[in-house]
Structures are given as C-alpha cells and as structure tokens.
Amino acid sequence: MKKSEKVADILNILQKLYPKPPIPLNHKDPYTLLIAVLLSAQCTDARVNTFTPALFELADNPFDMMHKDVDDIKAIIRPCGLSPRKSKAISELSRILVEKHQGQVPCDFDALEELPGVGHKTASVVMSQAFEVPAFAVDTHIHRLAYRWGLSTGKSVEQTEKDLKRLFPKETWIALHLQIIYFGREFCPARGHDPQACPICSIYGRKGIKKS
DNA sequence: ATCCCGAGGG
C-alpha cells in the first residue's frame, strides 16, 4: 500500500473518532489556554484540571497574575511537578505580556517562543488552538505513534515533524495535533500498549514493537 | 526503583 493511502486512511480513522477534538482543558481564551498548555507538559489533563480552577481564581489574566506571589502560584500548581520553574515562568510571562504585548497573547510564533516556559511545542498548540493558525509540532507522543504507524523512521523528533508535515495536508494540522494526542491516550499509550487493541497499529503497525 | 515530558542551560 502506498503511504498516501495509508495517511488518508489514518486521517479517516482519526476524523471519525474525534470529529471535533476539544480544545485542551476547554480554554478558549488565549491566556488561560497558554497557561493550561504550559502546565500540562508533564502532567495529565485530568490532573491539570484539578488545580486550574484555583489558579484562575487567583488570576485569570496577566495583569493580575504578574502581581501574585510566585510562592502562591507554586502552592496551587504543586501537583503537576516542575512547579518551581513553571510558577516563575507564569509570573514572568505575565509581566512580559503586559509590558510588551499590551496584556495580549501574541499571535506570533517567535514572540510566543520568547516567553519563558514556552517552547516550540507549547507555542504551536497555542497558535493552532487559540488562533487557528495551521501549526503542527511533533512532541514525543506523536513521535512515538508516527514510528509505530510506520510513518517515520523514528530517528529524531525533528525528522518526524518534517515527515509528518510533508505527509499530512496543512488544512488537517489544526485538528490533527489533538486528534493524535487523544487517540494515543485512548488506544496507543506509551506504556502498556497493546498493538492489537489499537485500531491503527493493528492494521498498519510495524512488526515486533514490544512496549514503547 | 524507574519512567514520563518539555523547557532551558551547559
């Protein structure tokens, strides 16, 4: 089978399962979305959801957040891990948004990546989900799935991103990111993965993939 | 006891 047919098939499966993937943690507002994505980096959505209400009650905009004590932020986001670094990032980033961007989250890849705590992947999710700009960043989850599905060589995350951007049409990118993440969590997890239980691996999976 | 994960820094 040709790769393009496989890609079309995979897109079909994802589209059927997740026709309209929910924005992470249901934050449509760019600022709260940015914070939520930043926090969910090494944390499950479910866990992030347990403390974001308290965090956004403390402050749900950069003008208020920049004046909050970093220790107060840290106390709230503690369950997500990496809390010292991230509390500082949230505080700093809020101040920069106010001072350099009129308190708005910039719709600009480079400006986003200059914010502390925001790298390529977080910026990409914000661009695609908050601003609906076609952006697609490959994180290690997507990297792993692309390898399992035989869409990439598995050499590096960077190479996988190039491969997938070439294989998947740009107009699919906005939904694709979350569709793959949600699919992975449900059917194709990092650990305890059963290729036969995965609707894509069971058809297209590489042979001899063991666990992760 | 070890793994996960992205950002940042050496």
Add this chain to the structure above:
DNA sequence: CCCTCTGGAT
C-alpha cells in the same frame, strides 16, 4: 548533544 528539574504513575 546531554543533562536536570518535579511528583505522580507504574
């Protein structure tokens, strides 16, 4: 490139 940072999950 390689390492550390956290704390929950396995």
